[in-house]
Amino acid sequence: MIELESLAAFEQHLARGASLANVILQGLDLTGHTRALLGADLMGTAFLGCQLEKEALEAVLARGAMVFPPFSGLPYSPYRGSLYTPEELYAGFDPARPESYADTPDARIYAHWSAQGGVHTPSLLHTLAQRLHDHSITDAMEELLAHQGRPRKVVAIMGGHSMRRGQPDYRSVAELARELARLGFFLVSGGGPGAMEATHLGAWFARRSEAELGAALEVLARAPSYKDRDWLSRAFEVRAAWPLKDEDVPFCASMGIPTWHYGHEPPNPFATHIAKYFANSVREEGLLTIAKGGVIYSPGSAGTIQEVFQDACQNHYNTVGVVSPMIFLGQEFWTRTRPVYPLLEQLARGQEYARYLLLTDSREHILQALVDFDRELEARERAR
Template sequence: MVEIESLAAFEQHLASGRSLANVILQGLDLTGHTRALLTADLTGTVFLGCQLEKDALQTVLAHGAMVFPPFSGLPYSPYRGSLYTPEELYAGFDPTRPESYADTPDARIYAYWNARGGAHPPTLLEMLAQRLHDHAITDAMEEVLAHQGRPRKVVAIMGGHSMRRGQPDYRAVVELARELAGLGFFLVSGGGPGAMEATHLGAWFARRSEAELDSALALLSKAPSYQDREWLARAFEVRALWPLRDEDRPACESLGIPTWHYGHEPPNPFATHIAKYFANSVREDGLLTIARGGVIYSPGSAGTIQEVFQDACQNHYNTVGVVSPMIFLGQEFWTRTRPVYPLLEQLARGHDYARYLLLTDSREHIVRALIDFDRELEARAAR
């Protein structure tokens, strides 16, 4: 079925003379197009949250079209047709007044979600709206990943939200992500602060010089933790000083996948695409599933360790059709501080994914492993 998610695309579809039969229309204000709808073939047409005039609504229902009505009073659209951007979520934020974050759509949605039961909404309708929203986000994310008809080479970097700007671990993630983005990999993360921010910062600076990156890191280190008042302001200052140039954007795009379940952590503004969910379980599983090019684990705590074994389960049973690399950055951390790697190595014995495990402190080894795996995938596809 054809999906139409913007008014411009709808008007272009009509102008081309194509039928509306078996077309999905998502989140459109169609109040000015009643005449066209009254005469259209609406066999199998689906209207998701569209605004329709009374005559149009009666006609589409009479012709057997399926209509999902819009919700009222929500600070978000359950039927949105695209991912979020930092500009949308942070609309109204003034870096000179960090407290202005409370007035942004991101903060307002989190406040609304919190006030209505958080992860346990009090009404079926509220729960339905959230699930429809998350379904729409997944659909929009799949469109971004199928870039110009060709799947992106998705690599995820996981790690702790408490990783501070200015730390060696933070810089290591930035430099790794920067190199991978420059090689054509599409970086994704959990979309929050710490190691997640470092992932997207690296992609943002994929076409910038080492000196520019050094200056940006020095500026960000003035507010090391996401709990610092100036944390978000410093990020927007870096964005303003080193904006994405049009010619660099294809190499510097990245995807953050945060959740309002952890809404006290603002989404980091260096991700060019933001797939923000209400349901953390959907977000976690989806993030690992799309990282078919491999997952890199930088130092983290309980959340990162949860992701390690969730990813291991996918690989152990090959539930997504691809067994992909699990790479651990930091030998001391993953064998002594959080001795996860020895257990995982034992668990993987006799299984295909054992040969895709890597424990290293070397950026070069990580890059080589991911390039080799990407070539392996291409060779499989060519057979």
């Protein structure tokens, strides 16, 4: 089915003389387009959260269309047709006044979610709006990943939100992500601070020099933790000093997948696309599902360890159709500090994914493992 997610796309569709039958129109203000709707074939057409004049509404219902009405009084659109951008979520933020974050759409949505009870909201309408929103985000994410008719080579980097700027681990993740982006991989993460921010910082600097990345790391290190007052301001300082040019975007794009469930942690603004969810469970499972090129685990705590075993379950039962690499960055950490790897290695014995497990401190080993796996996937595709 055709999805029309902007007025421009709707008008172009009509200009071509194409039918509206079985077309999905998503989140459009169609006031002023009543005449066009009255003369259209609307059998099977779906209007998701569209603004319709009374005459148009009566006509589309009479002609067999489905109408999902818009919600009022929400700081977000349940039927949005695209992912978020940092510019949208942080609209109104002034780096000179860090407290201005409270006035941004991201903060207002989190405040609204919290005021409704968070995960324990008693309102059926609010939970319905949140589920519809998350469904729309998933749809937009799938469209992004089908890049120019070919699936992107998605690699995820997981790791703790408490990883501080200025630490060797943070630099290591940023440098690794930078090299992966240069090799054509599309980087995704949980979209928050710490190791997640380092992932998108690395992708942002994929077309810049080592010295420029180093200078940016020094700026960020002046506010090491997301709890620091200037954490977000320093990120915007880096964005302003080393902006992405139009020609950079195809090489430096990345996607963060955060959640308002952890809304006290602002999404990092280095991800060019942000798929922000209300439901953390949907966000976690979806993030691991799309990372068919492999998942890298940098040091983290309970959330990262949860992701390890969610990923292991997907690989163990091959629930997503691809058994992909699970790579652990930090031998000491994953065998002694958080001795997850020995248990996972035992769990994987006799399973296909056992050969895709890697424990290493070497960036080169990680890059080679992911490149080799990507070639293996391409060979399988050619053989079909």
